[in-house]
Amino acid sequence: MVTSLLLWYLVPSILLEGVRGLPLEASGLTFLSFALVIGGLSSMSHLLEGTQVSFVLSVGSDLATIAFLVLISGGGRLTLILSGVTVSADFTPLLLLMITPSAFSVVKKVWNAVSASAGAEAEWSEGGQR
Numbered sequence: 001m002v003t004s005l006l007l008w009y010l011v012p013s014i015l016l017e018g019v020r021g022l023p024l025e026a027s028g029l030t031f032l033s034f035a036l037v038i039g040g041l042s043s044m045s046h047l048l049e050g051t052q053v054s055f056v057l058s059v060g061s062d063l064a065t066i067a068f069l070v071l072i073s074g075g076g077r078l079t080l081i082l083s084g085v086t087v088s089a090d091f092t093p094l095l096l097l098m099i100t101p102s103a104f105s106v107v108k109k110v111w112n113a114v115s116a117s118a119g120a121e122a123e124w125s126e127g128g129q130r
Contacts, residue, residue, distance in 0.1 A: 003039075034067075038068065041061035045061060055113050062103075062105050065102045066099045069095065069098055069099050070099065073091070076095040077089075077090050
């Protein structure tokens with residue numbers, strides 16, 4: 001949880017100190033709220049490892065990470081106001097590269113859960129026919 005708070009709260013807060021006009025600010029969300037959600041889901045997932053709830057919490061953490069990256073970057077098109085100067089940047093391809101690992105992680109976890117569920121169901125039905 002501490003690592004998540006450092007990664008998702010402290011680092012962005014320090015790097016973006018004094019920067020105004022972030023899309024995340026306009027949505028009313030804060031770095032702290034995302035840090036708490038991502039850290040909490042991650043921690044609970046590790047605490048409940050081996051259960052079905054752990055899977056849901058882990059997928060939730062990955063989806064919150066994707067949402068955080070998309071919101072903070074404004075969908076890949078960022079316009080910042082620095083000391084009265086407006087700076088615009090379009091880095092959608094970079095954003096896609098940043099969210100790809102989390103997206104693949106979600107797909108992998110869902111695939112593994114469906115496979116495990118199907119395997120368990122097949123074992124149960126085979127055992128019931130004997």
